[in-house]
Amino acid sequence: MNSADLGRRVGVPSTALFTDQYELTMVQAALKAGTASRRSVFEAFTRRLPEGRRYGVVAGTGRVLDAVENFHFDDEMIGFLRQQEIVDEPTLQWLADYRFSGDIWGYPEGEVYFPGSPVLRVEGSFAECVLLETVILSILNHDSAIAAAASRMSAAAGGRRLIEMGARRTHELSAVASARAAYVGGFDATSDLAAGFRYGIPTVGTSAHAFTLLHDTERDAFRAQVDSLGRGTTLLVDTYDVTEAVRAAVEIAGPGLGAVRIDSGDLLLVAHRVRQQLDELGATGTRIVVTSDLDEYAIASLAAAPVDAYGVGTQLVTGSGHPTCSMVYKLVARAGSAEPDAPLVPVAKKSLGAKASKGGRKWAARRADEHGVAEAEVIGTGAVPRELAGRELLVELVRGGEVVAREPLEAARERHVAARAGLPMSAMQLSRGEPVIVTEYA
Numbered sequence: 001m002n003s004a005d006l007g008r009r010v011g012v013p014s015t016a017l018f019t020d021q022y023e024l025t026m027v028q029a030a031l032k033a034g035t036a037s038r039r040s041v042f043e044a045f046t047r048r049l050p051e052g053r054r055y056g057v058v059a060g061t062g063r064v065l066d067a068v069e070n071f072h073f074d075d076e077m078i079g080f081l082r083q084q085e086i087v088d089e090p091t092l093q094w095l096a097d098y099r100f101s102g103d104i105w106g107y108p109e110g111e112v113y114f115p116g117s118p119v120l121r122v123e124g125s126f127a128e129c130v131l132l133e134t135v136i137l138s139i140l141n142h143d144s145a146i147a148a149a150a151s152r153m154s155a156a157a158g159g160r161r162l163i164e165m166g167a168r169r170t171h172e173l174s175a176v177a178s179a180r181a182a183y184v185g186g187f188d189a190t191s192d193l194a195a196g197f198r199y200g201i202p203t204v205g206t207s208a209h210a211f212t213l214l215h216d217t218e219r220d221a222f223r224a225q226v227d228s229l230g231r232g233t234t235l236l237v238d239t240y241d242v243t244e245a246v247r248a249a250v251e252i253a254g255p256g257l258g259a260v261r262i263d264s265g266d267l268l269l270v271a272h273r274v275r276q277q278l279d280e281l282g283a284t285g286t287r288i289v290v291t292s293d294l295d296e297y298a299i300a301s302l303a304a305a306p307v308d309a310y311g312v313g314t315q316l317v318t319g320s321g322h323p324t325c326s327m328v329y330k331l332v333a334r335a336g337s338a339e340p341d342a343p344l345v346p347v348a349k350k351s352l353g354a355k356a357s358k359g360g361r362k363w364a365a366r367r368a369d370e371h372g373v374a375e376a377e378v379i380g381t382g383a384v385p386r387e388l389a390g391r392e393l394l395v396e397l398v399r400g401g402e403v404v405a406r407e408p409l410e411a412a413r414e415r416h417v418a419a420r421a422g423l424p425m426s427a428m429q430l431s432r433g434e435p436v437i438v439t440e441y442a
Helices: 021-031 060-071 075-083 088-096 126-130 133-157 172-185 195-197 211-213 218-229 241-252 268-278 296-301 409-421
Strands: 041-046 103-106 120-125 161-164 233-235 259-262 287-290 307-310 327-335 342-348 362-368 374-381 395-399 438-441
Touching: 021 088, 021 126, 041 088, 041 133, 060 133, 060 395, 060 409, 075 088, 075 268, 120 126, 120 133, 126 327, 133 172, 133 296, 133 307, 133 327, 133 409, 161 172, 172 195, 172 409, 195 307, 211 218, 211 233, 218 233, 233 241, 233 438, 241 259, 241 268, 409 438
Parallel strands: 161 307, 233 259, 259 287, 287 307, 374 438
Antiparallel strands: 041 120, 041 327, 103 120, 103 395, 327 342, 362 374
């Protein structure tokens, strides 16, 4: 990874209050008890994948790094905490000087993960690490859910172009994060200009039904759009009568018309009819874009249709039914004292239900079969077995509080393509099933 400060850097306000109150009250109690400075290891992982999903996708890592860098308490925040009597004065003084100074390792963005995978490992004093729990989980849970849905849609699209169009279906800031995660998961462009500005994602967009309805006739609308945007534009042809609209579109723009968009009706049937009509009119190079509340199943059902691109909104930005990954952030090891060289002691919650966790500072590696196809996610503590050397998954992200692994978003996108290609072919199936490879503990 490149540690250079890459891409457009947009000012990020302090993330310090993107947390739960009990993080601060734990710090207060630990400071008073003398345990706040004990060296600790926290890990973010999920106990299970969303029902029916065969793999997860790590997304949001770059945003986590930004959040950690910007986690500091300014005077106004300290004043708020003091006024509300959230914590005592010694804790406020400690918070005023807070900067994360520990280390973070994790799966690189775009990598796939499975139940138990230590997606992120945060090491430092207990107090400085515990404060980061909520903001880390809020980013990873959201972005990884969107990226997983995007990955499934990308697999279903079979190489056809995918456009993220969900900004109006979610919170305005979630829309930007969703576009970023969708790009990691395989989408090609977004309609959201804020995402294009902040992350350099290609942006697209032409017109909606309102533009057609504004004009006295559909032809007037098409002519205005072509005159302004050129013959390579995309004309929306389902406001009134699709057949008449396609005929008018080609007559006005000529056979060099860029594309037509279909947003309603039986998309499979209409796409075939439109393709035949375009070809008969000589517009053999005009592409067909379909929208209309698509998900991975609808995209797969259009595999035999003459469709060139899909626009996806609601189902993408809501994780296609799974808007979170249920990741948790757990203390897995801590020192027995505040001494810098005190050895780490594995710790874990005991539970009669499904919430038990495994203690110890973990590594992870992916074992492959003789054909190079992944067959197991191996997780352990201590030394990595010789046969798994070189296949470790965690990489260094932050060292001594400094980010050392910032990279272009394109790198995460390319990494996901490679990671998904290394899974068994059944990973691409949309039918419900168990994780495509097993998790083993060494």
